[in-house]
Each structure stands twice: as structure tokens, then as C-alpha cells.
Amino acid sequence: MSDLASAIGMASEEAALVAELKAGSERAFALLIAQYSHTVYSVIARSLRDPADAADVTQEVFVKIFRHINGFHCESSLRTWIYRIALHEASNQRRWWSRHKRQELTLDAHQENDEGELFSLGDTLPATGASPYDSCASSQTRQQVEAALRTLPEVFRTVVVLREIEGFGYEEIAEMLNVNLGTVKSRLTRGRAALRQALMTSVPATKSAASPGVSGRLSREGAR
Amino acid sequence: MNLDTLCVLFREQFSPYLDGALTGHERQAMASHLDGCPACSAEFNDLLELQESLASLGTMKAPADLQARLRGGLSRRGR
Numbered sequence: 001m002s003d004l005a006s007a008i009g010m011a012s013e014e015a016a017l018v019a020e021l022k023a024g025s026e027r028a029f030a031l032l033i034a035q036y037s038h039t040v041y042s043v044i045a046r047s048l049r050d051p052a053d054a055a056d057v058t059q060e061v062f063v064k065i066f067r068h069i070n071g072f073h074c075e076s077s078l079r080t081w082i083y084r085i086a087l088h089e090a091s092n093q094r095r096w097w098s099r100h101k102r103q104e105l106t107l108d109a110h111q112e113n114d115e116g117e118l119f120s121l122g123d124t125l126p127a128t129g130a131s132p133y134d135s136c137a138s139s140q141t142r143q144q145v146e147a148a149l150r151t152l153p154e155v156f157r158t159v160v161v162l163r164e165i166e167g168f169g170y171e172e173i174a175e176m177l178n179v180n181l182g183t184v185k186s187r188l189t190r191g192r193a194a195l196r197q198a199l200m201t202s203v204p205a206t207k208s209a210a211s212p213g214v215s216g217r218l219s220r221e222g223a224r
Numbered sequence: 225m226n227l228d229t230l231c232v233l234f235r236e237q238f239s240p241y242l243d244g245a246l247t248g249h250e251r252q253a254m255a256s257h258l259d260g261c262p263a264c265s266a267e268f269n270d271l272l273e274l275q276e277s278l279a280s281l282g283t284m285k286a287p288a289d290l291q292a293r294l295r296g297g298l299s300r301r302g303r
Contacts, residue, residue, distance in 0.1 A: 029295075029298060030295060033291050033294045033295060034291060037286065037290055037291055037294055038283055038286045038290070039283055041284065041286040041290060042283040042284035042286070045284045046284060051284070054284075054286075055286070055287055055290060055293065058286075058290065058294065059293060059294055059297045062294045062297065062298060063297060063298065063301050066298055138280075141277055142277070142280065142281055145274070145277045145278060145281060146281060160278065163243075164275060164278035164279060165278055165279065165281050165282070165283075166283070167279075170243075170245075185239065185240070188239055188243075189236070189238075189239035192238075192239055192242075192271055192274065192275075195274060195278075196267075196270055196271060196274055199274070
């Protein structure tokens, strides 16, 4: 099947799904949940200060989808619309978190990134008392990269997560965030540079445990 | 134009280069510069490795009961 025929087929399937959702079909909502819940959860979990809140926020997202599906008129793809709602809900949750939970924390144990989001320096180190699996090099690298991601300002983190981890294109990210293409490219460039810098800063503290790969290379670069 | 200025210009293009968004001529010029500039080559390799590491993180594992919770939540609150 050609790309065009495939795209037409997908658009047609999506239109049928939207029609069923608008008709209140339980089967259609179950299908939507099966199709999107894990990736929406993942984007939200990486967007929030406390990933433990991600399941509740994901639930809010699907309730909003259910309540507002009749207002969706295919101006964007269904996927883009869903992620737009998800990012909006995550943003609301971050604001709530900043107003409430941060006051419960011991401030001297935390620092703020450029946007006032709190992160612990401990986040940038691999967990102590790791299991045999966690102690393997690739797992340490993943932990270091996940921890470094949390130190990025949210505007950069969101674009890096959507592009590099979830694999969205520039145009779709721009639509989700309601920003222009140049802003997406600029945030991605700055986000990548900031992430590299964050890893270079954090890795020397764990140099004996640094794995080959990104952290090993970055630690060597940091020493130059 | 001195080398530093040239390096700055090429480094500004690292991100689109990683995304395959440069033209054929631009890609050729970039590859040629990286071949002759160890500092830029090291920085680009860091970013390439970082990109691979990010891709390998994959979708974050959701709770096993997430879908059931969402269906239950819709039944209680959605209608």
C-alpha cells in the first residue's frame, strides 16, 4: 500500500473512531484507552515533578476527552488533540504542585531549575543500594539520563521528551504546544545542549561507576 | 572568518543534523567539518550518543491497572 493510501486509510479509521466516540460507544472509549493510555501516561510522568501523580492526571485527561469529544472537529489529528489536553493537564498539575507540595519539602535538600521547579541533587545520582539489574551499566546510564532530564526547565524537557523519546515530528509538537515551528526547533536545540551540560555536571560525581556510552563520553568531555 | 566562528556556525546546525533536517549540501559540509575538527566532532558525538540514550529510555511503564482505572473513572465521572 502506498504512503498516501495508508494515510487515507488511517484518516478514515480515525474519523470512524471519532464518530463512535461522539456517539458514546463504550467500545470506542475502551479502544481509545488501549491505544493511548500508556503513551499519555509516559509523557505526563516525565512532565510532572512527582511521577506518582501521573496516573491521576492521566485519568483527568481521559475524563476531559470523554466530556469534550463533541467539540473536536478534526482541525488537528485526534492524537494531537489528545496530547494537547495531556500537556495542558500536566501544566495545571505542575502549577498546583509548585503552590502546594513544594512547601512541604526540606528546602536545603532541593534546588531550583531556571523555571523554579524543584529538583534534588540526589536525583542526578544513580540510586544507592541498587539491585543487580540496576547496577548494570546501561541501567545506570538510563537513570542518569532520566535524572538529568528532570533538571531541565519544563519548556525544554517537554520538547525533548516528545521528540527524542516519543518520536513526534516538529510540526505535530508545534501543534500540541501551540507554538511555531521555529520555537520547537530552538527549544530542542537548547534542550539537547542543556541536557548534555547537565550530564557533564552530574557524571564526575559518579565517575567510578560511569558506564561506557553517553555518561562515559560526557565525563571525559567534562574533564577537558 | 576564523575557525571559532566557523565552529559556532556548524554547532548551531548540530540539532537539525541529528534530525536529518539538513539539505544534501549542508550535510556534506557538516560531515567534512566534523572530519577535520576534533572538538566539534567530540561535541557532536556526545549529542548523537545522548540522542540514542534518550531513544532507548522508551515509554515509561504505566501501572498494570491503569487501563482498568481509566475505564472505571469514566464510568463514575465521565457521564
